[in-house]
Amino acid sequence: MLQRDTWAFGSLDQYCPHRFVISRGGPMPKIFRRRSFAVMTVAVLIGGSASVGWGADSGEIDPRGLIVLMRHAEAPGVGDPPNFQLRDCATQRNLGASGREQARRVGDRLRSLGVQRAAVYSSQWCRCLETARLLDVGSVQELPVLNSFFDRREAQDAQIASLRRFLAGLPAGGAPVVLVTHQVVVTALTGVYPASGESVLLRADGTENPTIEGRIQTDGSR
Numbered sequence: 001m002l003q004r005d006t007w008a009f010g011s012l013d014q015y016c017p018h019r020f021v022i023s024r025g026g027p028m029p030k031i032f033r034r035r036s037f038a039v040m041t042v043a044v045l046i047g048g049s050a051s052v053g054w055g056a057d058s059g060e061i062d063p064r065g066l067i068v069l070m071r072h073a074e075a076p077g078v079g080d081p082p083n084f085q086l087r088d089c090a091t092q093r094n095l096g097a098s099g100r101e102q103a104r105r106v107g108d109r110l111r112s113l114g115v116q117r118a119a120v121y122s123s124q125w126c127r128c129l130e131t132a133r134l135l136d137v138g139s140v141q142e143l144p145v146l147n148s149f150f151d152r153r154e155a156q157d158a159q160i161a162s163l164r165r166f167l168a169g170l171p172a173g174g175a176p177v178v179l180v181t182h183q184v185v186v187t188a189l190t191g192v193y194p195a196s197g198e199s200v201l202l203r204a205d206g207t208e209n210p211t212i213e214g215r216i217q218t219d220g221s222r
Contacts, residue, residue, distance in 0.1 A: 063114035066176040067167065067202035067210060071183050071194040072123070072131040073106065074099035079150055080125075089126035099127075100134055102197045102218070107135035109216065110178070118176040123147045125182070131197075132180040146181040160188050164208035172204050 077093045085091045095103065110118075121143035122132035132140040145163040149155045163185070170177055186194045190212065194200065201213040 061113050061201070061213070063116075063176045065171070065173045065204040066115065066213065067170065067204055068110065068115060068118075068176065068178040068199050068216075069186055069190065069202055070106070070131070070178065070180050070199040071186055071196055072099075072125070072128045072180055073103040073134070074196040075127040080148075086124055092126045094127050095130050099196065100130070103131045103134035104136070106197055106199070106216070106218075107137055110135060110137050115176045115178065118178045120178045120180070121146060122180040123182060123185075128180045128182070132178070135178065135180075137176075137178060143179070146179055146185060148182040148184060150182065150184050156184075156188055160185075163189060167202070167204070167210055168206060168208045170204040170210075172206055174204065177204070 073095055075093050075095050076099075080093050081091055083091050110116075115137055118138040120132050120135065120138040120140045122128045122140050123146040124142050124144060125148060128146070129140060129142070143166070145159055145166060147159075149159055183194055186192055186200060190200050190202075192198075192200050192215065194215075195218050197218045199216040201215060202210040203213045204210055
């Protein structure tokens with residue numbers, strides 16, 4: 001069983017809400033900036049019993065080559081308990097009932113955008129794996145380069161470099177890919193500070209810096 005001080009993401013060679021807003025951007029920047037005119041926006045109101053309202057252009061996202069980089073759904077608290085163990089969910093911060101519902105509704109939203117039969121990869125943290133499974137858009141595979149380095153900042157540069165190599169290997173025009181991870185990973189890779197359940201949409205282009213296609217934001221999340 002891996003303890004907190006023995007986390008590893010390894011080599012890639014070993015691996016063969018509330019309100020949603022989608023906004024379209026340009027190449028991946030250091031800090032994400034919205035563009036008031038070059039933006040396609042779709043609003044979806046999502047809540048426990050909320051109705052769903054659609055904006056314009058809801059079907060314009062091409063799922064081919066789409067990469068959905070998602071922060072796990074709502075999980076009460078911050079970080080992980082001192083006795084954190086990777087394979088023991090009872091020692092971790094996990095999704096609450098609202099987080100599970102949020103993940104299901106994000107999955108509904110993704111399917112409405114054509115993200116079905118996706119290749120789904122997840123951090124090995126229980127809250128990410130549960131989020132990934134509840135999305136129900138494809139079978140889930142663990143990918144350690146998506147693990148949190150919240151308490152291991154010295155690992156950030158090497159891990160993000162490995163994740164960029166993984167992204168560079170994704171085919172342009174291939175099946176959609178969903179990556180469920182943590183805030184620190186999303187921010188280090190894209191400059192975006194995501195809320196729980198929020199996604200950054202990237203476009204696979206054979207490089208380590210895929211284009212930002214937009215974001216799916218959730219209001220009222222932590």
